[in-house]
Amino acid sequence: MSIRTDIIKTTSIFDAIYMVLLSILFSVISILLFILIITIGGFGINVLDLFNSAVVNVLTDPKSLFRIFYWATPLMLTGLAVAVAFQAGLFNIGGQGQMLIGGVAAAIWAAALVPDIPLFQNKFVMISITIIIGFLFGGLWGFIPGYLKAKTGAHEVIVTIMMNLIAISLVTYLVGSQSYSPFVDSTSVDAYGQTDTISEYARINLLLPSYSNSLNWTTMITFAIVLIMQIVLFYTRYGFKLRAVGFNPIASKTAGINSDRIIMSSMFLSGGLAGLAGVFYVIGTSPYRYVSGFEGTLGFDGIAVALIAQNSPIAIAFAAIFFGFLTEGKNSLDRTTDIPPDILFALQAFVIIFIAAPAISRWVIDRLRAIKKEKEDLPSFQKEELNE
Amino acid sequence: MSTTSGNEQTVSLHDDVILKIEHISKSFPGVLALNDVSINIKKGEILAILGENGAGKSTLMKILSGLYQYDKGKISIDKSWFENDSSTNNLSEIQFSEPLDAIKLGIGQVYQHFQLVGPFSVGENITLGKEYTRNKVKLGPINISLNPLIDEKETNAKIEELSKKFGLPIDPTILVEDLPIGLKQRTEILKQLYREAELLILDEPTAVLTPTEVDELFKTMRSLKESGKSIIFISHKLKESLEIADRIVVLRKGEVVGETTPGTISEKELAEMLVGRRLLSMLSTLERKDLEIGKAILSVSNLHLSLNQNEKNEKNEKNEENEVFHKYILKDINFKIHQNQIVGVVGVQGNGQSELLDCLVGMKKPTSGNIKLNLNEEVDLIDFSTLDILTSSVAYIPEDRNIQGLILDFNLSENSWLAFHGYSALTKINYIETNQNFFQKLLLPLKKMKTIAINIVKNYEVKTPSIFSSMRNLSGGNQQKVLIGREFAKNPDLIIAAEPTRGVDIGVMEKVHLELIQKRDNGSGILLVSSDLDEIFKLSDYILIMYEGQIVGQGKLSDMNLDHISQLMTFGQKISEENP
Numbered sequence: 001m002s003i004r005t006d007i008i009k010t011t012s013i014f015d016a017i018y019m020v021l022l023s024i025l026f027s028v029i030s031i032l033l034f035i036l037i038i039t040i041g042g043f044g045i046n047v048l049d050l051f052n053s054a055v056v057n058v059l060t061d062p063k064s065l066f067r068i069f070y071w072a073t074p075l076m077l078t079g080l081a082v083a084v085a086f087q088a089g090l091f092n093i094g095g096q097g098q099m100l101i102g103g104v105a106a107a108i109w110a111a112a113l114v115p116d117i118p119l120f121q122n123k124f125v126m127i128s129i130t131i132i133i134g135f136l137f138g139g140l141w142g143f144i145p146g147y148l149k150a151k152t153g154a155h156e157v158i159v160t161i162m163m164n165l166i167a168i169s170l171v172t173y174l175v176g177s178q179s180y181s182p183f184v185d186s187t188s189v190d191a192y193g194q195t196d197t198i199s200e201y202a203r204i205n206l207l208l209p210s211y212s213n214s215l216n217w218t219t220m221i222t223f224a225i226v227l228i229m230q231i232v233l234f235y236t237r238y239g240f241k242l243r244a245v246g247f248n249p250i251a252s253k254t255a256g257i258n259s260d261r262i263i264m265s266s267m268f269l270s271g272g273l274a275g276l277a278g279v280f281y282v283i284g285t286s287p288y289r290y291v292s293g294f295e296g297t298l299g300f301d302g303i304a305v306a307l308i309a310q311n312s313p314i315a316i317a318f319a320a321i322f323f324g325f326l327t328e329g330k331n332s333l334d335r336t337t338d339i340p341p342d343i344l345f346a347l348q349a350f351v352i353i354f355i356a357a358p359a360i361s362r363w364v365i366d367r368l369r370a371i372k373k374e375k376e377d378l379p380s381f382q383k384e385e386l387n388e
Numbered sequence: 389m390s391t392t393s394g395n396e397q398t399v400s401l402h403d404d405v406i407l408k409i410e411h412i413s414k415s416f417p418g419v420l421a422l423n424d425v426s427i428n429i430k431k432g433e434i435l436a437i438l439g440e441n442g443a444g445k446s447t448l449m450k451i452l453s454g455l456y457q458y459d460k461g462k463i464s465i466d467k468s469w470f471e472n473d474s475s476t477n478n479l480s481e482i483q484f485s486e487p488l489d490a491i492k493l494g495i496g497q498v499y500q501h502f503q504l505v506g507p508f509s510v511g512e513n514i515t516l517g518k519e520y521t522r523n524k525v526k527l528g529p530i531n532i533s534l535n536p537l538i539d540e541k542e543t544n545a546k547i548e549e550l551s552k553k554f555g556l557p558i559d560p561t562i563l564v565e566d567l568p569i570g571l572k573q574r575t576e577i578l579k580q581l582y583r584e585a586e587l588l589i590l591d592e593p594t595a596v597l598t599p600t601e602v603d604e605l606f607k608t609m610r611s612l613k614e615s616g617k618s619i620i621f622i623s624h625k626l627k628e629s630l631e632i633a634d635r636i637v638v639l640r641k642g643e644v645v646g647e648t649t650p651g652t653i654s655e656k657e658l659a660e661m662l663v664g665r666r667l668l669s670m671l672s673t674l675e676r677k678d679l680e681i682g683k684a685i686l687s688v689s690n691l692h693l694s695l696n697q698n699e700k701n702e703k704n705e706k707n708e709e710n711e712v713f714h715k716y717i718l719k720d721i722n723f724k725i726h727q728n729q730i731v732g733v734v735g736v737q738g739n740g741q742s743e744l745l746d747c748l749v750g751m752k753k754p755t756s757g758n759i760k761l762n763l764n765e766e767v768d769l770i771d772f773s774t775l776d777i778l779t780s781s782v783a784y785i786p787e788d789r790n791i792q793g794l795i796l797d798f799n800l801s802e803n804s805w806l807a808f809h810g811y812s813a814l815t816k817i818n819y820i821e822t823n824q825n826f827f828q829k830l831l832l833p834l835k836k837m838k839t840i841a842i843n844i845v846k847n848y849e850v851k852t853p854s855i856f857s858s859m860r861n862l863s864g865g866n867q868q869k870v871l872i873g874r875e876f877a878k879n880p881d882l883i884i885a886a887e888p889t890r891g892v893d894i895g896v897m898e899k900v901h902l903e904l905i906q907k908r909d910n911g912s913g914i915l916l917v918s919s920d921l922d923e924i925f926k927l928s929d930y931i932l933i934m935y936e937g938q939i940v941g942q943g944k945l946s947d948m949n950l951d952h953i954s955q956l957m958t959f960g961q962k963i964s965e966e967n968p
Contacts, residue, residue, distance in 0.1 A: 237832055248796070252795070254786050254792040
């Protein structure tokens, strides 16, 4: 509860976006100060180079520009996963595991299990089914902690952490070695950690093939999901109950809301969304197979995204795009300059700090307002003096 | 005494005023909470600050505790308290910048919601922040502890000494969570005395107490007064203020509208001062028809509830030895509620009333027994979920509106929808359409939510900037209005109302009482649980007396006498029977 009331002070999208922009502003200022200090210290970073590489290059090169959205896609989904659970008063930090399970389930289905019948040789049918499978398996991985929470009171944080470990081991088993798993890449003898490429029909098209070889339709689907989640959370009867349980489980129960059902279903939904991040990698990214290590820390970054966006789905889209922008900036720095890309990691961390400690931002704003007010309150003759 | 600025003055007065509030104003965005308020508090006096909800009592109190900064005016305090120099009586202006300042100045607050750590003992709670530690070494004026462990023996001895000094007996070793509310409050008071508070501010201290506990509290207050402490008693209860206070200051809409002493004013005159003229007609008498009761709509028979928690039972045994606290289960509850009838439940808090309510609305499953609801057809509520019960034309006003009733982070409109979310298609409810298409079933009916909220705001005169403002920003009385409004909007046949007027002002209280009477006259059956005996006696047709989880007496109110009821409440039986 305490985390919730601290972070979710606002439900308005505009407030959330305002806070995001403000904290980014503060972070940029902080990072510039930081650079200034290390420059004085003799480790020079050319800010102009940094800006050129991480901002100008990224924004002027269409390939880079579109890649921002490519990077942002899984972050939106894992961010939504965290946000949905958070709105129900639950802290799902199992996004990583749910994403792995969703991805590997979809890949195994589309690469190895899909029967060779005409029904599945239709792109629409095959893609839909693959997505649904990934959603269901990710959802199952989220449902288990939800079920345990509702029925036994087991804390979801601990269970989801453990479920992450189980997921990693399970995936390692499933795609580890041909000697014990039938799902491992059969095209090479000593293949490790990847499935076969998935069925032609399960692969999703690139969105703008002539401009970008990474951005694909999963990004558009994800934007649609963001909108749907905004509606689900704030405009449906289900979302009403979900938020009610999140804010006050006792009052919800007293008003007849079945909070157990909400806990289980929201964790299912949360896991499913994280699972989609895995599926979309498999069906959208060449070489169209499950590859160990694709996940990086996307599941955990989702927590940061949701935190920054204060669990508002639309703000999550913006926050994820910002993170995508930083990721692309890091790549660009790595390619074109000697500047360590970690400086952008630091920026990312600053943003989170400023969001997580909204008091800092508010304090600064209040100070600014107070100074402004003092000026206004001055008698008019003094004001004139000031103006002169 | 040094003066640092031209405004600061050192005033000498002949009488022993210890705190002087002068021309204090405080505004919040859009509201002037306090307007030019001046109050003096003398040494060894109980001053009642009387006012309705929203009159500015809480704001004034928060200013005195350093939580709020005031816009205008000044507060002066007699610093001779601390300098042990009783010869001079110097008032000097003070500025609070944080709550700690108030504590340092000897102002102790006892909040309505206690600031205690449940799993800590009474002694630990009282000494928290200024603990006695072992192996102390004196280094000049500073005590340095070589062993950071708390010295329980010394703590307990000090507490006992303190409680003897002020006549407030308490066992310092008991865990606070095991104490009844009255003793928790006593712990709070002792905590302030331990911090050498000279001025105690009690915020609605009787709101949560039973009549016996109120008497105890008043005794405590009188003995504190005799030992020279000053007390500010903040309340909206006329009778209690008249009983305990030496002086009464009445606040209305942020202004001091009068000052009086109990001997010189009647309750009615005081009420007039408190609420203005508008409510006088309503206050006089509540008109109620004598109605024949209709059929029984709720029948409870042989209801039992056992806790089945070994840990708690052990605790009970332990505490029974201390004769402080008992935890109850329900034993063999039998009663009926008829149409056109208000059934009042009286009993000291914690005698099973909450558990009974939980059973009735399906929050707890009874161990055995029957609960039958007979509206159009007889149904057994035992198998019903809370949602089933609440959508069977039953309204439920839970006793704790902040925790059970409302979701404070939701807005007014969303909170009013909480009573309706469960209806899928019930014709009796005006707001619900019988035929809903797929999307109507899926989406929140924002327009209807708006209509419901607007109706509640209109019918109950809820003071709110908008129906979309967060419930948290409404005052307690207005929150209660929303809660009651939304439940009554269901057009219920059976109303289960627990503490429907807890912490609300007279205006709201009268409105709620009127509504309850109207619902009764229109054929509803009402179960009223309240710790306010006046309320029960004013409204009920029939009463149940609960003691230790049992109904020890029931009957028509007109057949009962007060002595009889209070004996049953406190002993579970008539005293004459106890000693034959």
